[in-house]
Amino acid sequence: xxxxxxxxxxxxxxxxxxxxxxxxxxxxxxxxxxxxxxxxxxxxxxxxxxxxxxxxxxxxxxxxxxxxxxxxxxxxxxxxxxxxxxxxxxxxxxxxxxxxxxxxxxxxxxxxxxxxxxxxxxxxxxxxxxxxxxxxxxxxxxxxxxxxxxxxxxxxxxxxxxxxxxxxxxxxxxxxxxxxxxxxxxxxxxxxxxxxxxxxxxxxxxxxxxxxxxxxxxxxxxxxxxxxxxxxxxxxxxxxxxxxxxxxxxxxxxxxxxxxxxxxxxxxxxxxxxxxxxxxxxxxxxxxxxxxxxxxxxxxxxxxxxxxxxxxxxxxxxxxxxxxxxxxxxxxxxxxxxxxxxxxxxxxxxxxxxxxxxxxxxxxxxxxxxx
Amino acid sequence: xxxxxxxxxxxxxxxxxxxxxxxxxxxxxxxxxxxxxxxxxxxxxxxxxxxxxxxxxxxxxxxxxxxxxxxxxxxxxxxxxxxxxxxxxxxxxxxxxxxxxxxxxxxxxxxxxxxxxxxxxxxxxxxxxxxxxxxxxxxxxxxxxxxxxxxxxxxxxxxxxxxxxxxxxxxxxxxxxxxxxxxxxxxxxxxxxxxxxxxxxxxxxxxxxxxxxxxxxxxxxxxxxxxxxxxxxxxxxxxxxxxxxxxxxxxxxxxxxxxxxxxxxxxxxxxxxxxxxxxxxxxxxxxxxxxxxxxxxxxxxxxxxxxxxxxxxxxxxxxxxxxxxxxxxxxxxxxxxxxxxxxxxxxxxxxxxxxxxxxxxxxxxxxxxxxxxxxxxxxxxxxxxxxxxxxxxxxxxxxxxxxxxxxx
Numbered sequence: 001x002x003x004x005x006x007x008x009x010x011x012x013x014x015x016x017x018x019x020x021x022x023x024x025x026x027x028x029x030x031x032x033x034x035x036x037x038x039x040x041x042x043x044x045x046x047x048x049x050x051x052x053x054x055x056x057x058x059x060x061x062x063x064x065x066x067x068x069x070x071x072x073x074x075x076x077x078x079x080x081x082x083x084x085x086x087x088x089x090x091x092x093x094x095x096x097x098x099x100x101x102x103x104x105x106x107x108x109x110x111x112x113x114x115x116x117x118x119x120x121x122x123x124x125x126x127x128x129x130x131x132x133x134x135x136x137x138x139x140x141x142x143x144x145x146x147x148x149x150x151x152x153x154x155x156x157x158x159x160x161x162x163x164x165x166x167x168x169x170x171x172x173x174x175x176x177x178x179x180x181x182x183x184x185x186x187x188x189x190x191x192x193x194x195x196x197x198x199x200x201x202x203x204x205x206x207x208x209x210x211x212x213x214x215x216x217x218x219x220x221x222x223x224x225x226x227x228x229x230x231x232x233x234x235x236x237x238x239x240x241x242x243x244x245x246x247x248x249x250x251x252x253x254x255x256x257x258x259x260x261x262x263x264x265x266x267x268x269x270x271x272x273x274x275x276x277x278x279x280x281x282x283x284x285x286x287x288x289x290x291x292x293x294x295x296x297x298x299x300x301x302x303x304x305x306x307x308x309x310x311x312x313x314x315x316x317x318x319x320x321x322x323x324x325x326x327x328x329x330x331x332x333x334x335x336x337x338x339x340x341x342x343x344x345x346x347x348x349x350x351x352x353x354x355x356x357x358x359x360x361x362x363x364x365x366x367x368x369x370x371x
Numbered sequence: 372x373x374x375x376x377x378x379x380x381x382x383x384x385x386x387x388x389x390x391x392x393x394x395x396x397x398x399x400x401x402x403x404x405x406x407x408x409x410x411x412x413x414x415x416x417x418x419x420x421x422x423x424x425x426x427x428x429x430x431x432x433x434x435x436x437x438x439x440x441x442x443x444x445x446x447x448x449x450x451x452x453x454x455x456x457x458x459x460x461x462x463x464x465x466x467x468x469x470x471x472x473x474x475x476x477x478x479x480x481x482x483x484x485x486x487x488x489x490x491x492x493x494x495x496x497x498x499x500x501x502x503x504x505x506x507x508x509x510x511x512x513x514x515x516x517x518x519x520x521x522x523x524x525x526x527x528x529x530x531x532x533x534x535x536x537x538x539x540x541x542x543x544x545x546x547x548x549x550x551x552x553x554x555x556x557x558x559x560x561x562x563x564x565x566x567x568x569x570x571x572x573x574x575x576x577x578x579x580x581x582x583x584x585x586x587x588x589x590x591x592x593x594x595x596x597x598x599x600x601x602x603x604x605x606x607x608x609x610x611x612x613x614x615x616x617x618x619x620x621x622x623x624x625x626x627x628x629x630x631x632x633x634x635x636x637x638x639x640x641x642x643x644x645x646x647x648x649x650x651x652x653x654x655x656x657x658x659x660x661x662x663x664x665x666x667x668x669x670x671x672x673x674x675x676x677x678x679x680x681x682x683x684x685x686x687x688x689x690x691x692x693x694x695x696x697x698x699x700x701x702x703x704x705x706x707x708x709x710x711x712x713x714x715x716x717x718x719x720x721x722x723x724x725x726x727x728x729x730x731x732x733x734x735x736x737x738x739x740x741x742x743x744x745x746x747x748x749x750x751x752x753x754x755x756x757x758x759x760x761x762x763x764x765x766x767x768x769x770x771x772x773x774x775x776x777x778x779x
Binding site (some may be wrong): 191252254263267271284291299302309313361371 | 372373374375376481533548655656661664667668670671672675676678679682683685686689690693695698699700702703706707735766768770771772775777778779
């Protein structure tokens with residue numbers, strides 16, 4: 001089997017378009033505190049170019065594209081950090097697409113693909129639950145084919161800012177189930193939970209006999225949850241790569257302009273060498289994301305390994321880059337007004353979501369040692 | 372999993388594969404592990420391979436490859452190669468590895484002097500110098516570093532003075548690897564002392580033996596081996612026609628050879644790193660250290676590193692095949708692999724544990740009283756990787772200057 005390792009002209013163009021519509025990264029902090037309308041505009045711009053349909057089937061209005069088509073755009077999202085639920089909507093669309101729940105697909109996919117609706121995933125990997133207080137959501141069938149959800153989740157990524165939720169729950173027999181719900185329903189309670197990262201709002205969700213549509217149960221649900229977790233980890237790795245690159249640019253710009261002791265501080269060897277080392281790591285991140293995107297559609301095992309490598313490396317690198325962005329800027333790097341701390345907090349959050357770096361490396365070691 | 376390079380190169384790959392399958396003598400791959408210990412300059416695990424090189428199957432293989440112009444196929448046809456571009460050369464290397472058979476290499480110096488000649492030599496010089504390398508008659512060592520000039524190569528002091536139709540070279544070189552087998556040296560000497568830094572030097576090819584005023588003093592390395600030397604050049608002579616690229620142009624010639632490394636071995640060296648790691652994983656299994664959580668973390672990190680090298684090599688090959696310029700990460704490849712190698716040497720001894728520090732026994736009366744096993748050798752020899760061919764510090768400075776354009 002052979003893979004294509006260079007981006008196509010169309011992929012390059014899409015990435016460039018997304019980069020432009022996300023706006024200048026230097027204005028990202030202003031955008032974070034901007035009103036809802038500003039965020040809506042970015043979301044609508046993505047919808048207009050059909051972004052949410054790229055990974056979706058034509059049958060529901062999508063374009064049957066590949067992960068390689070969108071990977072570059074995810075990197076750009078990480079660079080510009082708009083506080084919009086792109087990642088979780090893509091995960092929901094992808095999961096629904098690969099399920100066998102035709103009714104649920106017919107109802108929920110088209111508006112998500114158009115960007116008319118947005119989604120978050122209330123699944124373990126996307127929740128910042130305390131170990132002693134995990135999500136606990138029970139799914140019970142009603143007589144008429146629909147289901148009812150009862151319980152509460154931990155803080156779930158973007159859960160409070162979307163209109164649809166893909167929920168991981170337990171059936172009466174203890175086996176897993178995946179369901180979709182409309183957040184407008186009164187039976188749902190959404191409580192915003194403050195977390196370290198201000199660019200990605202989290203909310204805990206309570207379900208009180210909330211009506212839900214079944215997407216999958218039992219073995220199928222397990223499979224889909226595994227896939228979802230994997231893709232979630234990969235998309236986070238792509239975002240982390242963009243975030244790291246942005247932090248690198250922050251450092252590079254600053255050390256070029258800031259003068260001390262009669263010269264730009266970027267002339268001092270210690271900083272030059274640290275930036276060279278960081279360059280090596282970010283190039284490695286880029287390579288791992290490209291590799292994962294290239295093998296995704298053809299080789300599930302290769303994609304599993306690629307995700308384990310990408311998630312662990314790219315998030316570690318993002319953390320390192322964010323640390324440098326603060327350190328190299330000195331005192332002002334430590335201010336709220338400065339962009340750097342947002343990236344630090346995003347990196348920490350990315351580290352926790354969908355499996356930490358050590359957990360991924362342990363999984364990779366198990367694969368390597370089993371051959 | 373291979374990279375899609377289009378139908379023409381796929382056909383080339385299939386043809387190469389068939390040809391090699393026909394040519395490989397049966398049993399060659401089993402003579403020794405040809406790919407373990409080749410990642411470090413000079414190599415670790417050399418004894419095992421030395422035995423392999425003197426095996427009759429290796430001689431048979433060498434003869435067949437010579438006959439088919441497959442010893443340095445990237446060199447021009449008129450010198451005994453096939454004029455292959457770097458992509459075809461990389462495919463050839465991949466196919467050789469697939470069969471686990473060795474490429475015929477005439478020392479590390481061959482690649483460097485080859486690049487110099489191909490970029491700056493005349494066709495006559497190419498024929499005169501490259502053909503004997505392919506035939507195995509000439510083996511080169513590098514005369515660049517001096518005791519007072521290592522990283523700052525532009526300031527070398529070895530002098531070259533014209534005397535009739537010869538250049539007379541006097542000075543001292545150091546760290547000449549593979550000096551034992553070398554009968555030729557390519558050297559940088561100062562022939563234009565009044566010129567500016569980068570115009571003082573000339574690149575010249577010198578016959579390397581005692582008859583030509585060369586006094587070699589081997590230096591022992593931390594591995595116990597005497598794998599490099601200092602060389603005193605006392606009126607060492609070469610015809611003026613051995614000057615490559617013209618007088619005063621030596622710096623440019625030397626620098627361009629370093630640049631070609633980005634399209635050379637780095638395109639396939641990831642195969643050797645993957646091979647080495649698989650061996651190390653086997654060792655971890657064998658002694659039970661594979662159950663240790665920290666060792667598992669490090670093995671996973673190492674594997675990730677080899678896959679970065681793999682992908683970056685494939686990406687470079689794809690770019691070259693598509694006529695696109697190389698990506699910036701190619702400036703970082705030496706830094707990446709050499710630092711990785713040091714890490715791996717550390718990990719190898721971590722895995723080996725206390726018993727891993729016990730050296731192999733030496734036969735009574737043996738010349739070499741400091742034998743090492745493959746992992747001990749890697750651990751020690753790896754310390755050189757971040758020093759030779761441009762120290763890690765120089766690599767970081769090159770990246771800062773040429774890629775990041777940071778203030779100076």
